[in-house]
Amino acid sequence: MLSHVLFWGGGAVFLVTMGFLALAFLAPQGLRRAMGSRRFLIGGGIAFPVVVLTALLGYSLSVSRALTKPMSDAPLRVEIIGRQYWWEVRYPDLGEGAVTANALHLPLGREVELNLTSADVIHSLWVPNLHGKLDMIPGRVNRQRLRADKLGELRGQCTEFCGQQHALMAFDVVVQTPEDFDAWIARQRAPVPQPETEEHRRGMQVFGEAGCGACHAVRGTPWVARIAPDLSRVGSRATLAAGALPNNRGNLAGWIAAPQDIKPGNNMPSYARSLEGSDLLALASWLESLR
Incomplete structure (x- = not known):
């Protein structure tokens, strides 16, 4: 409702202004002379926009106040x-x-x-x-x-x-x-389940050996750092890297291998040279299973 009122109020000021501009070019000379009078300039150039914009400001402030007013004592x-x-x-x-x-x-x-x-x-x-x-x-x-x-x-x-x-x-x-x-x-509060497959067990082992736990937390494990995103249920999220990529195993592996190629300037180091391909895929598979 607020957006509609502001749109139509601003639109009314715009249309009136454009109307006066058209009259200045197209109206007969007598009318144009009348439009140049002090009374017309004060009424159309000062009073009209001040009244309309003040009314719109008052309405928007009242709506904003209502939006920020607490609706309950225990949110x-x-x-x-x-x-x-x-x-x-x-x-x-x-x-x-x-x-x-x-x-x-x-x-x-x-x-x-x-x-x-x-x-x-x-x-x-x-x-x-x-x-x-x-x-x-x-x-x-x-x-x-x-x-x-x-x-x-x-x-x-x-x-x-x-x-x-x-x-x-x-x-x-x-x-x-x-x-x-x-x-x-x-x-979210529950600890992650223990890995059930050999690939997932290897992925969890790689997570520890590569030092991922120095920055990331995974509930139910010794890794409790808060420097980087909590990965306890990372497999259930729709995207990776704050919306940079859809969340799937391939993108997880690509992100771990080369985060600076995907999102330059972020704080995660690249692991392309330090992890074997099989270890990288095992790590991505284990993370994907955390749902």
């Missing part, structure tokens, strides 16, 4: 930390292990409070279908309340230039029924 808190160039997402009210990366899951119809901050430079979070933009500033927590009223998948994006790969800093928003959301949280 679901979600902590989102912007990093170059990915998103860390935590649900502190739902347990220690309720954490993911580059994906925001929301329960349908429940008010959510996003606590937004940054670990490095200024980022800005925007989900066009849910709410406006809000900056994420190092050392400060900005809060944004929203409620998703339709099931489905949406896209979010960083809208503040934050470095070389700013354009490839997106995230998925998944709106679920409360039951599906609770089941998803339970899976």
Whole structure:
């Protein structure tokens, strides 16, 4: 509704302005002379835009105030930390292990409070279908309340230039029924299952030998670092590298082998020269199985 009012209000100012411009060229000389009078200039050039734009400003402020007004006393808190160039997402009210990366899951119809901050430079979070933009500033927590009223998948994006790969800093928003959301949280908190195949066992071994656990966490294992995205359920995510690639085994292997070729400037080193092809595929296969 707000966008419609602003569009038509701005459109009315534009049409009136263009109408006056046309009259200035096409109207008879007597009318053009009248249009040059002080009364006409003050009324059409000052009073009209001031009244219309002030009314639009007042309306937008009233709607914005209503959007930020708390709807409940106990919203679901979600902590989102912007990093170059990915998103860390935590649900502190739902347990220690309720954490993911580059994906925001929301329960349908429940008010959510996003606590937004940054670990490095200024980022800005925007989900066009849910709410406006809000900056994420190092050392400060900005809060944004929203409620998703339709099931489905949406896209979010960083809208503040934050470095070389700013354009490839997106995230998925998944709106679920409360039951599906609770089941998803339970899976996030649970430790990953032990590998069942020889290939997956080798992949898990390669993960440790290659030093991946120095940056990444996998629940239920000794690897608990928070420098890079949590990989506990990486196989269930729709994309890799904050929306840079669809998530599948081939892209996982390609990302591990040459992340700088895919997303130059990110903080992950390349493993093409340090991992054998079979080990690389085993590692990608194990990560894909973490769902």
